[in-house]
Amino acid sequence: MVQLKADVLVLGAGMVGVSAALHLQKLGRDVILVDRHERAGEETSYGNAGLIECASVFPYMFPRDFKQILQYALNRSPQVRYSISDLPDFLPWLVRYYFASSPQRALHSAMAELPLIQQSLVEHEALIDEAGVPELLRRTGWLKLFRSETSLAKAVREAERAGQYGVASEILDSKAIAAREPHLTGDFAGAVHLPAPGFIADPAALARAYAALFVRKGGRFVVADARSLTQEAGGWRVDRVAAREAVVALGPWSDLVYRPLGYAIPLGFKRGYHLHLKPGGNAVLNHPVLDSDLGFLLAPMNQGIRLTTGVEFARRDAAPSPIQIDRALPRARSLFPLGEAIEAKPWMGRRPCLPDMLPVIGRAPRHPGLWFDFGHQHHGLTLGPVTGRLLAEMMTGVTPFADPLPFAADRFG
Template identity: 70%
Template sequence: MKQDETDVLVLGAGIVGVGAALHLQRRGRDVVLVDRNAAAGDETSYGNAGLIEVASVLPYMFPRDLGHLLRYAFNGSADVHYQLSGLPEFLPWLLRYFQASSPEGAERTARAALPLIRQSLAEHEALIAEAGVPELLRKTGWIKLFRSEVSFGNSVAELDRVKRFGVTADVLDDASIAAREPNLMGKFAGAIHWLEPGFVPDPGALVKAYAALFTRKGGRFARGDARSLQQQGGGWRITADDGPITAREVVVALGPWSDLVFRPLGYRIPLGVKRGYHQHFAARGNAVLQHPVLDADRGYLLAPMKRGIRLTTGAEFARRDAPPSHVQIDRTRAMARDLFPLGDAVEQQPWMGARPCLPDMLPVIGRAPRHPGLWFDFGHQHHGLTLGPVTGRLLAEMMTREEPFADPVPFAAERFG
């Protein structure tokens, strides 16, 4: 069987892999995008809140106050749940996550990620214009609701801290909440409307539009198993459905499955997984949701997607491939109906996905230390949709020896030894 040849293989056709493929293509590389599915954007990139989080300059670090820790320990919180059967697997990672979540660690993470976060929307806007899908981006921002005066006060104080990074937001009282979202029900201590983030009402369609742009510009898509990757001569070889493909370089952008490639090669990068769920609902009557809305004290988010109102959960700690548990959806469904007039479910079963996370809540971007031609681009935690294109740019600049627009050192695999 004849071998196909290319410059770069990109393994994984989610938003991260597609973003890297497009930026490499823009710099003159012949690229083949490889995925186990027949189309792009069918895994983690499909199931999220649809936010391009240009204002989220503070990372999602592990809380350290006693109240949160007790609720999490006794599985009494809707925003975090864990499966006891997976504890031996994820507990060591959680301990590293907790250690990295010191005030000093959070500050380092924020400083490192800031150039990527603040450039993320501009990178999406350029690709959306080139792909011809302006309807897939809404400049609405999102609203964070609070029922507790304490949590509201803490978030207002947080807003004061992030203003030093250029972030803008409106602090809302009951009247201004009602003006922006007339169909919300309940009593609130207040809200913050984060004004800058973009909202994507169909994240899976956006990834597919980017992948279509990639193929229109001469890129190729192949279905194959990333676990078949092997070094061959001075390059790399993978077995795809239509035959083997060889390349000088390969990018691992497999999200929560990246360990299937890097572990057999001897890398001990502490990649963890936070699972999450969503389910779509019709709105009752003429009710309309204008913005994504996070019910912060109850641990769920509602987003006005094309398929319906998407109810998304917080984090579940479990083995990556463990059977789904609908505990968080079941806990939050009634609460969500108290907030907004949700009707019937659009699909029978909730969707489940997995967020790939490193303990310091920064992705791994850059060269694999011990294997020439091997590159990493994974671990984007809660910001995969946000960061896919911008980390693709950073990686492509490194691979083509351009001057990187941001310091790549904090994202190196070597930081884990």
């Protein structure tokens, strides 16, 4: 028996789902937000570098450099590792990722996403103000450190290219790095400072603040299993909650809903890890700092210094592996004074990715009233509010602020 009814069910209370619910609510829809957890932001949205990456014009595509590919293949890259036993599961997706990363197709993806990237911080600022949590947003930007002249030169070229699209950056020498971050140690060829991106000191708290705003404005949050989604006369139902329309915003678990409905959208997973540590002594980290050549990032979160790893290719639900954290931790300690770990074990998350590094946003082609909003790759925190706005405009008949065609579900055939 149906107990609750609404105009729209939004399945998933991560940053993407909560943002979609807020924008639909703003445009007059009665929305129920559904999640298996009692709080928002408990899965992928909990663990990330905390960056609202409004400067990230070019997506993370598969490299074309042979030496780098060979390093990946031999599992010797600090930025990427893979599980050999899981290779049959993700290799077909990896091949599609490689072909989608050709220079021409990569540029197409970048230009399609550019309006979203450029608007991303603006949308967050509006929600942060309305939610009353300005303390979660810091205006530091972030630093990319480079240990070799070769990697620095490549980064400078990339910064110049991004500058053509309005992205500000500053190249720092070793003295300038020491002035910005006096507690870092190491031999650096230089760094790139990106001043525009916002930094969120507690990404999970931001998702919860947005969810609290949604509820204060009359929205309803229901704990239920989205896998029970069924189509019925007049709309969609999850357990005892029903609505005319439903939005699948389940991140890396979206396939558990769309595959039974007959969709073969090629969703892949880039797993990643983080660990919070206490700063050593009186050491202070002023910015998120990426050690580009060694493949880890340190971010000054409210919980402590967050050490984040690169990418791990493995089955979504395979057991966590400590390898990347174990490798990164001594390198991180040599970069910045770190004390004891705050958690007993590292956290693991899954980034939901499509081969072209664009999310799926829009109507489900064969099911009236069903909508998709997932696959935000490395930018779920960044893009959640802006794709929520785009989706809400599409669902309510408002002229979309950006072209939604590149994000259509049927682009994969």
